[in-house]
Amino acid sequence: MPRNQIIGNLALSGYEDIFRSDISTHSGESIVEIPIEELFTPEQHPFQVIDDAEMLSLVASIRQHGVREPGLVRPRAEGGYELLCGNRRRRACEIAEIKTMPVIVRSLDDDCAAIVMIESNLHQREKILPSERAWAYRIMMEALNHNGVKGDSHSYETMTERTGVKKSQLFKIVRLTELITTLIDKVDAKQLAFNPAVELSYLSVMEQTAVAIAMDNNQIKPSLSQAIRLKKMKQDGKLTTEAINDMLSEEKKPPKGEPTGDARYRRFFPPDYSPKQIDAVIVELLTDWKARAAE
Numbered sequence: 106m107p108r109n110q111i112i113g114n115l116a117l118s119g120y121e122d123i124f125r126s127d128i129s130t131h132s133g134e135s136i137v138e139i140p141i142e143e144l145f146t147p148e149q150h151p152f153q154v155i156d157d158a159e160m161l162s163l164v165a166s167i168r169q170h171g172v173r174e175p176g177l178v179r180p181r182a183e184g185g186y187e188l189l190c191g192n193r194r195r196r197a198c199e200i201a202e203i204k205t206m207p208v209i210v211r212s213l214d215d216d217c218a219a220i221v222m223i224e225s226n227l228h229q230r231e232k233i234l235p236s237e238r239a240w241a242y243r244i245m246m247e248a249l250n251h252n253g254v255k256g257d258s259h260s261y262e263t264m265t266e267r268t269g270v271k272k273s274q275l276f277k278i279v280r281l282t283e284l285i286t287t288l289i290d291k292v293d294a295k296q297l298a299f300n301p302a303v304e305l306s307y308l309s310v311m312e313q314t315a316v317a318i319a320m321d322n323n324q325i326k327p328s329l330s331q332a333i334r335l336k337k338m339k340q341d342g343k344l345t346t347e348a349i350n351d352m353l354s355e356e357k358k359p360p361k362g363e364p365t366g367d368a369r370y371r372r373f374f375p376p377d378y379s380p381k382q383i384d385a386v387i388v389e390l391l392t393d394w395k396a397r398a399a400e
Contacts, residue, residue, distance in 0.1 A: 135209075135210075136175045136207050136208070136209055137207070137208060137209075137210060138205040138206070138207055138208075139178065139186060139205060139206060139207075139208050139210075140204060140205050141195055141198050141199055141203070141204065141205065141206050143184075143185040143186055144176070144178065144185065144186055144188040144191075144195050144206065144208070145181065145185055145186065145187055145188060146187075146188060146192050147187050147188070147189060147218070147219075147222060149219065149244055150192065150222065151223075151236075151237050151239075151240035151241045151244060152192070152226050152230065152233070152237050152241070153234070153237065154192050154193055154196050156196070156200070159232075160193065160196065160197060160200070163193060163194070163197040164197045164200045164201050167194070167197050167198060167201050167203065168201045168203075172194055172198065172203075172206055172207055174191075174194075175191070175206075175207040175208050175209050176188055176189075176190055176191020176192075176194060176195065176206060176207070176208040176209070177189045177190040177191065177208065177209050177211060177221065177225060178191075178208045178209070178210055178211070179210070179211055179212060179213045179218055180210065180212065186208070186210065187218065188208070189213075189218055189221055189222040189225065190221070190222060190225035190226060190229070191206065191208065194206060215248075215251075216248040216249075216251040217248075219244050219245065219247075219248040220245055220248045220249065223241045223242075223244060223245040223248075224245075224267065226241070227241060227268070234293045235278075235281060235289070235292045235293055235299065236281065236289045236290070236292065236293050238278055239278050239279060239280075239281035239282045239289070240282055242264065242268075242275060242278055242279050243279050243282045245264060245267075246260045246261070246264060246279065249263055249264065261275050261276060277299075277300075277303045280303045280306045280307075281299075281302060281303065281306060283306040283307070284302060284305065284306050284313065285310055285313045285314060285317065287313075287314070287317040288302065288305060288313055288316065288317055289302070291317070291320070296320075296326060297320070297326055297327070298326060298329070300329050300332075301326070301327045301328060301329050301331070301332035302332075304329070304332035304333050304335070304336045305327065305332050305335065305336070307336050307339065308335065308336065308339055308344070309339075312335075312339065312344060312349065315346045315349045315350070316335070316349055316353070319349055319350050319353040319354065320353060322350075322354075323353055323354050325353060327353060331352055331353065334352065335349065335352065370383060370387065371383070374386070
C-alpha cells in the first residue's frame with residue numbers, strides 16, 4: 106500500500122513537505138508573525154529545550170538575521186497555537202527579547218500533529234538524547250496506529266520506511282521508554298550503555314530501582330552479560346534485591362589478555378627491579394600523594 110494511503114490525512118512524503126516553497130499559495134496557507142506568548146509547547150513533546158552554548162549561538166544568529174525558518178503550529182481550542190516545530194527558536198526569540206516569531210499555521214488532528222512534530226524535530230536537531238529519540242519513536246508509533254496502521258509490526262515497518270532505522274533497532278530504542286527515570290537519565294549521561302539498558306527495561310519498577318541504587322552504591326555500569334543474567338533471573342522468578350546487589354557488587358574480571366596483580370605495574374620499572382623494590386616505590390609515591398591531598 107502506498108505510504109500516503111497508509112498515513113491517511115497526513116499524506117506527507119517527508120520534511121520538505123512541511124516547509125514547501127509554495128506555502129504562501131498552497132491551500133491558502135501563509136507565513137504569519139505570531140506573538141511568542143501565544144505559542145505553546147505540545148504536552149507530548151519529547152525534545153528538551155536547553156539554554157546551552159548552541160542556544161546562545163542560535164540567539165546570536167536570530168539577533169543578527171532574524172528567524173530564518175518559520176515554525177509550524179496548529180490552533181488550540183483554548184486559544185493560542187501549539188508549536189509543533191520551532192520550540193528552540195521560540196526560546197531563542199524569548200532570550201533575544203524578540204516579541205514575535207514567523208510560523209506556518211496548519212490544521213492537524215492530534216495524531217497527524219504528533220507525527221509532523223516528531224519527523225520535523227528528528228530532521229532538524231543535530232544532537233538527540235537516547236531518551237528523546239526513544240519517546241519520539243514511541244509517540245510516532247502510537248500515532249501511526251491511530252492513523253490506520255494496525256498492529257505494532259506494521260507500525261514498525263512504516264517507521265522504518267520513514268526514519269531509515271531498522272525494525273530491530275527501532276524496537277530496542279522504544280524499549281528504553283520502559284525504564285524508570287533514574288535509569289534512562291543514566292543512559293543519557295552515558296553512565297549506562299544502550300544494550301544493557303534494553304535488557305534492564307524488562308525488569309519491574311521495583312527491580313529497576315534496586316539496580317539504580319546498586320549502581321550508585323558500587324559506582325559501576327552493569328555489563329551486557331550482567332543485564333542479561335538479571336533479566337533471566339526475573340524470567341525464572343529468582344530475582345531479588347539481594348541477588349541484584351550481589352551481582353552488581355561482584356568484582357568484574359579484567360578483559361582477556363590484560364595484566365593482573367604486580368604485572369600491571371612491571372612496565373613502569375626497569376627490568377632488573379625486584380617486586381620488593383617496585384612495592385617500595387609505589388608506597389613512597391602514594392605517601393607523597395596522600396600528603397599533597399591533605400594540604
